[in-house]
Amino acid sequence: AQTVTQSQPEMSVQEAETVTLSCTYDTSENNYYLFWYKQPPSRQMILVIRQEAYKQQNATENRFSVNFQKAAKSFSLKISDSQLGDTAMYFCAFMKHVPQGGSEKLVFGKGTKLTVNP
Amino acid sequence: DTAVSQTPKYLVTQMGNDKSIKCEQNLGHDTMYWYKQDSKKFLKIMFSYNNKELIINETVPNRFSPKSPDKAHLNLHINSLELGDSAVYFCASSQDSAGFGNTIYFGEGSWLTVV
Numbered sequence: 001a002q003t004v005t006q007s008q009p010e011m012s013v014q015e016a017e018t019v020t021l022s023c024t025y026d027t028s029e030n031n032y033y034l035f036w037y038k039q040p041p042s043r044q045m046i047l048v049i050r051q052e053a054y055k056q057q058n059a060t061e062n063r064f065s066v067n068f069q070k071a072a073k074s075f076s077l078k079i080s081d082s083q084l085g086d087t088a089m090y091f092c093a094f095m096k097h098v099p100q101g102g103s104e105k106l107v108f109g110k111g112t113k114l115t116v117n118p
Numbered sequence: 119d120t121a122v123s124q125t126p127k128y129l130v131t132q133m134g135n136d137k138s139i140k141c142e143q144n145l146g147h148d149t150m151y152w153y154k155q156d157s158k159k160f161l162k163i164m165f166s167y168n169n170k171e172l173i174i175n176e177t178v179p180n181r182f183s184p185k186s187p188d189k190a191h192l193n194l195h196i197n198s199l200e201l202g203d204s205a206v207y208f209c210a211s212s213q214d215s216a217g218f219g220n221t222i223y224f225g226e227g228s229w230l231t232v233v
Contacts, residue, residue, distance in 0.1 A: 045224035
């Protein structure tokens with residue numbers, strides 16, 4: 001079974017600074033997907049960024065980027081130029097690849113509560 | 119327009135009651151899910167339906183019964199509610215199998231409190 005570990009229950013950062021959230025996972029699969037979801041106080045689950053395991057290039061979405069280390073099974077999220085609106089719970093999630101027509105679940109870490117301070 | 123919508127958003131009910139949470143997606147997706155987020159914010163899948171067919175059924179008490187009348191709707195019915203059922207329930211959807219590389223989109227959640 002796959003597991004996802006987020007070792008930082010809480011973090012804080014000053015506005016405009018950079019912060020990195022850690023995530024490690026355990027799997028015997030070779031083909032899979034990794035995600036970071038953001039959950040602000042409104043509770044909505046919002047996709048921040050995704051990474052395909054077969055891609056060596058790290059995914060980037062504006063101020064958000066990942067450092068994907070497949071051999072180390074590490075998938076950290078870097079937030080640059082932090083904004084007050086980035087304050088939220090951040091969840092790292094894993095999904096293994098299945099053939100089309102199948103279905104697979106997201107396995108979540110326990111989350112990191114990020115607070116951006118003014 | 120909300121892509122994945124759930125009703126109700128908040129529900130307070132007494133132990134022993136039966137309640138339903140409805141979910142609809144207007145994304146044209148084939149696969150829908152129910153996830154549960156407990157009081158410690160841990161998220162875990164409960165069910166998955168693909169084209170109205172049950173695909174994933176995690177270890178969930180049989181008091182929980184999902185129903186998918188069509189591929190755009192996935193409702194969750196809960197019988198004989200218990201205090202431990204208090205949680206946020208998220209509906210989600212994806213195009214075909216999410217494990218084929220498609221992203222899962224979540225609704226806003228339904229906050230159930232059992233008293």
